[in-house]
Amino acid sequence: MHEMSLCESxxxxxxxxxxxxxxxKVRRVRLEIGRFAGVEVQALRFGFDxxxxxxxxxxxxxxxxxxxxxxxxxxxxETVEIAERHAPCPRCGxxxxxxxxxxxxxIKDLEVE
Structure with a gap:
C-alpha cells in the first residue's frame, strides 16, 4: 500500500x-489530491492515523x-476538466x-500551534 509511504513523506x-x-503541533492538514494521482483516499486516511x-x-x-x-x-x-483519463472532450466530443x-x-496548508 503506497499510501503508507505517502503518509511517511x-x-x-x-x-x-x-x-x-x-x-x-499540527492540528489540521489540507491536502489537494488530483483525481488521477492514484491515491486511495480511505487507505490514505488509515495510513495517516x-x-x-x-x-x-x-x-x-x-x-x-x-x-x-x-x-x-x-x-x-482547449484544456478541459475530465472525469476519467480516456473520456471524450466535454466541449466538442x-x-x-x-x-x-x-x-x-x-499540501495546501497546515493549521499549527
Whole structure:
C-alpha cells in the first residue's frame, strides 16, 4: 500500500516545516489530491492515523480536497476538466485528448500551534 509511504513523506515534510517555522503541533492538514494521482483516499486516511501516532501531527484532522483531472483537446484546442483519463472532450466530443493535470498531491496548508 503506497499510501503508507505517502503518509511517511507527509510527516517528513511537516517535521521539516516545524523545524523551519518553529511550531510544535499540527492540528489540521489540507491536502489537494488530483483525481488521477492514484491515491486511495480511505487507505490514505488509515495510513495517516497510523503514521502520525507519537508525532507532532498525532490526532490531526486530515482534509482531502479533490482536484479535477484535466486534458488538452487537440480538436477544439482547449484544456478541459475530465472525469476519467480516456473520456471524450466535454466541449466538442473529440477523442484526441492528452491528459495534463490531476496527478498531483500537494499540501495546501497546515493549521499549527
Amino acid at each position: 507527509l510527516l517528513t515534510a511537516m517535521e521539516e516545516a516545524a523545524q523551519t517555522n518553529g511550531f510544535a 497510523v503514521v502520525m501516532r507519537g508525532s507532532l501531527a498525532e490526532g490531526a484532522e486530515l482534509v482531502v480536497i479533490d482536484r479535477p483531472g484535466t486534458a488538452w483537446c487537440f480538436d477544439c484546442d 473529440g477523442a484526441r485528448m492528452q491528459a495534463n493535470g490531476g496527478t498531483e498531491m500537494t
